[in-house]
Amino acid sequence: MKEQVYKDERPAEHFARFHDRVRRGRPDWAYEFVRLVLTPYLGLFFRTRVIDSDKVPTEGAVIVAPNHFSFLDHFFVAVYLRRKVQFLAKSQLFKPPMQFIYSHGGVFPILRGRRDEEAFRTAHTVLGRGDIVVMYAEGGRSRSGDLGEPKPGLGRLALESGATLVPTAIYGSERARNWRRLQFPKVTVQFGDPVRFDRVESPSLEQSQEASELAFEEISGLHGALQRNGRRRAVRAARAAHRGGGRQAATG
DSSP: OOOOOOOOOSOGGGGHHHHHHHHHOOOOHHHHHHHHHHHHHHHHHSOOEEEOGGGSOSSSOEEEEEOOOOTTHHHHHHTTOSSOEEEEEEGGGOOTTHHHHHHHTTEEEEOTTSOOHHHHHHHHHHHHTTOEEEOOTTSSOOSSSSOOOOOHHHHHHHHHHOOEEEEEEEESGGGGGGGGGTOOOOOEEEEOOOBOOOOOSSOOHHHHHHHHHHHHHHHHHHHHHHHHHHHHHHHHHHHHHHTTTTOOOEEO
16 A cells, blocks of 8 residues: 655645635636546446435535545546535645646645645635535545544634535545556445534634534445445435435436
């Protein structure tokens, strides 16, 4: 297993241009290009199924909070949503040539292993204009194949912003890292019921952690149900709940 590198030795100033690009506006053509290329790929090879995407509000500030196993999780979440999303990614990814695609595609860096206030300022800017931020509940990828532990960053952003938070489970992507061996597992993304926390201007570490844990309970519940029951049952349950309402239960 490849060792994770948590600290980026480049100075914070190096990443200012990427934050500025995201703060200035929404993703541009690069986002649509990536969506166009990856949608058939994810559907064909990973047989991706998305459940309850209509639970993501169609307008207003939203934090989509998934668990995290694979570098492909960004795309499993984003390409099937009608609204464009912008998300945090570890700063180590911002190197040529991909940094151009990232910055124009709505991705902004976060420096791991230190308190990165610039990343939070960018996230607040995105939410402030009524857009979607994707922030992983565990902060980084779990390499064990099991869910990791929630970090306080998610709770902090939810409390400070007052944005709607949508707990999201990604099931199957823990095996997606084997794609080089031509192993393509089925991947399921299920969006949970939106929640909102009372806004807190300067939440304490304990308050932030508690909010993260509450959100992660929902994520864990969705993930556990997919693991126990399989996605067919989840799709049937979603369709039964939506029947007659004309709402979108499952795609992919």
